[in-house]
Amino acid sequence: MKLFDNNTTVCMCCDARLSNSLMHVKIDGIGICKRCFSKFHPNTPNMPFEGTESINYILSSFRYNDTIKKTIHRYKFYGNRKISELFFNLMKDYISKAPILKSFDIITAMPLHKKRLFNRGYNQAELIAINLSEFLDIPFSSCVYRSKNTLVQSTLKASERHKNTKNVFVADKEKVSGKRIILFDDVCTTRSTLDSCAKELKHRGAKEVIALTLANVYNL
Ligand SMILES: [Zn+2]
Structure with missing residues (x-):
């Protein structure tokens, strides 16, 4: 049976x-x-979110809400890497409406510290970014890693967040120099982690960095 x-x-x-x-x-x-x-609220790619000091602009497929929060949280701890394809499928519509993404040189993902990567078994953002790279036909590059295991941003006060993400990223100059880069993460919550990572990419010679996320807490 x-x-x-x-x-x-x-x-x-x-x-x-x-x-x-x-x-x-x-x-x-x-x-x-x-x-x-x-219950997911899609955004429109022709209205990007405001960038930061080191990020030109941010593109995010959906507005962040409780439903998407729960789904992403489950993905992180589900232990099934195939679920990345579900999220990629959710983003496909948005991505196809943003042809500018195809003009970038490489796509990379927000890195996890190796300790967290070991515990979880996979970097959920990286798996989605690899799917995106195939769809956009631009190479995925592991060009940046975390040198410090930081505390989870959402557990910190706003004033502590900037300090927590300072000098935690190290990028590979050879891979990023002169490149226009898409930095992918699952959620944009405070922008400070994305900005800090983009700052390091720029510091190593990246020409342009934009961020692409599945969801964004900011409203357009
Ligand atoms: Zn359902």
């Missing part, structure tokens, strides 16, 4: 087991159902 029939998928957001026709995206029995997806 089969425990579940192949025509159903579990929604990673609301845990419901539903027929495949009720899923917005799915892969290997896991998906995001249409009802949960209706």
